[in-house]
Amino acid sequence: MYLGIDFGTSGARACVMAPGGQIEDMARLEFGNLTRDEAAATWSEVLFNLIAQIPISLRRRLLALAVDGTSATVLACDEALNTTYPPLLYNDTRAVAEAEAIRRAAGPEHPAAAASSGLAKVLWLKKRLGAERARLYLNQADWLSALLSGRPVSDYHNALKMGVDLETGQWPEWVAYLVDPDYLPIAVKPGTALALVERPRANSLGINPDCLVRAGTTDSIAAFLAARASQPGEAVTSLGTTLVLKLLSETRVDAGEYGIYSHWFGRYWLAGGASNAGGGVLRQHFSDDEIFSLSARIEPERATGLDYYPLPGKGERFPVNDPELPPRMEPRPPTRIEFLQGLLEGLANIEASGYRKLAELGATPLRSVASAGGGACNDAFTRIRARRLHVPVSRAAEQEACYGSARLACFGNDLFPGGGDD
Numbered sequence: 001m002y003l004g005i006d007f008g009t010s011g012a013r014a015c016v017m018a019p020g021g022q023i024e025d026m027a028r029l030e031f032g033n034l035t036r037d038e039a040a041a042t043w044s045e046v047l048f049n050l051i052a053q054i055p056i057s058l059r060r061r062l063l064a065l066a067v068d069g070t071s072a073t074v075l076a077c078d079e080a081l082n083t084t085y086p087p088l089l090y091n092d093t094r095a096v097a098e099a100e101a102i103r104r105a106a107g108p109e110h111p112a113a114a115a116s117s118g119l120a121k122v123l124w125l126k127k128r129l130g131a132e133r134a135r136l137y138l139n140q141a142d143w144l145s146a147l148l149s150g151r152p153v154s155d156y157h158n159a160l161k162m163g164v165d166l167e168t169g170q171w172p173e174w175v176a177y178l179v180d181p182d183y184l185p186i187a188v189k190p191g192t193a194l195a196l197v198e199r200p201r202a203n204s205l206g207i208n209p210d211c212l213v214r215a216g217t218t219d220s221i222a223a224f225l226a227a228r229a230s231q232p233g234e235a236v237t238s239l240g241t242t243l244v245l246k247l248l249s250e251t252r253v254d255a256g257e258y259g260i261y262s263h264w265f266g267r268y269w270l271a272g273g274a275s276n277a278g279g280g281v282l283r284q285h286f287s288d289d290e291i292f293s294l295s296a297r298i299e300p301e302r303a304t305g306l307d308y309y310p311l312p313g314k315g316e317r318f319p320v321n322d323p324e325l326p327p328r329m330e331p332r333p334p335t336r337i338e339f340l341q342g343l344l345e346g347l348a349n350i351e352a353s354g355y356r357k358l359a360e361l362g363a364t365p366l367r368s369v370a371s372a373g374g375g376a377c378n379d380a381f382t383r384i385r386a387r388r389l390h391v392p393v394s395r396a397a398e399q400e401a402c403y404g405s406a407r408l409a410c411f412g413n414d415l416f417p418g419g420g421d422d
Contacts, residue, residue: 004405239375
C-alpha cells in the first residue's frame with residue numbers, strides 16, 4: 001500500500017492507494033481557525049492524527065509515503081526541526097524589500113522575485129532571527145516529511161520559489177550571495193527516496209518499519225498528478241480556496257510580471273500560476289448549501305453581463321500580478337442567483353485569461369482541462385467555464401491531491417516523463 005498526504009489551506013487529507021491505483025482508504029482533518037502562532041503545532045498534530053485514522057491493517061502494509069504542502073509556506077527551524085518563529089504562509093507578502101533584493105540578483109522574471117516567494121520569506125526571517133534562532137528554512141511539505149523521515153530535504157517543485165536552478169538541481173551563485181545555502185535544504189527530484197520512517201515514529205504510529213518516505217511536491221501539482229494528465233496541452237485547474245492553473249507544456253515559460261512560472265516535469269514543463277480568486281471569495285458571500293442550491297437554478301448560456309474580478313481582498317498574483325489590485329464585484333444585481341452567477345463568470349474569465357496568457361508566452365496551446373477541487377462538482381460552473389475556454393472541460397478522474405501524492409509515493413520520479421528513478 002502507498003500513502004499520500006495533502007496539506008492544503010484549510011485542512012489535510014490522506015489517501016491509501018493499492019499498486020493498481022485503487023483507493024483503499026481516505027481520511028480528512030480540518031485545521032479550524034488557526035492563528036499563525038498555532039499553525040506549526042497544529043500541522044504536526046494533524047499529520048500524526050491523520051495517519052492514526054488509517055486502519056492499522058493498512059498502516060502495517062505501507063511501503064512508501066509522500067507529503068504535499070502549500071507552495072512557499074516557510075518555516076524557520078532549529079537542527080531538531082523545532083520551529084523558532086510562526087510560519088509565513090503561502091500568501092504572506094510582507095517581504096517586499098527582500099523581493100527587491102532578489103529581483104536585483106536574479107532578474108524580475110524569476111519565480112523567487114515576488115514578495116510571497118519562499119526565498120523572500122527566508123531572507124525576511126533570517127534578518128530577524130539570526131543564526132542563533134534558526135538553523136534551517138523549510139517549506140511546509142519539507143518540514144512535514146522531515147518529521148517522519150528525520151531528513152530535511154526539499155523537492156524541485158517546492159524549492160522553485162526558494163531559487164533552485166532546475167537545470168542543475170543546485171542553489172545558484174546568486175542565491176548563495178543572498179543567503180548561505182547551508183541554511184537551505186538539499187533539493188531533489190519529487191518522488192526521490194529519502195529514508196525510512198524513523199523507527200520510533202513508525203512504532204508509535206503503527207506503520208510498517210520498512211515504509212519509505214519520498215520527496216513530496218506542492219498541493220497544486222499533487223492535484224495535477226491525481227488527474228493523470230500526461231500529454232502536452234492537457235491542463236488541470238484546481239478550483240479550491242484559490243484558483244490554480246497547471247498546463248503541461250513542451251516549452252518552459254517564466255514571466256514573473258504575470259505571476260507565471262514553470263515547474264520541472266521530467267522532459268516537459270508544468271507551466272501556470274495561482275490566482276488569489278477562487279472558492280474563498282464565494283464563501284465570503286454564500287454558504288456551501290446556498291452555492292449548491294442556487295447553482296442548480298443558474299442558466300449558464302444566459303450571461304449576466306457583469307464584469308466582476310472576484311478577489312477575497314486587495315491584491316492579485318496571476319494572471320495579473322498586482323498586490324494593489326482591488327476586488328471588483330459591483331454593481332450588485334437584484335437577485336442572489338445573478339450575483340453568484342456573476343462571481344462564477346468572473347472566476348471563469350480569470351481562468352480563461354490565464355490560459356490565454358500562457359499561450360501568448362509560448363506554452364503549448366491548451367487542448368483540454370480537467371477540473372479538481374470543490375468547484376469541479378458544480379455543473380453550472382463547468383458549463384460557464386467551457387464556454388469561455390473553448391476546449392473540452394471535464395472532472396478529473398480523481399479529485400483529491402492526496403491521491404496524487406499517493407501516486408508519487410508508489411511510482412517515485414518515474415511518474416514524470418524521462419524523470420528516471422533515483
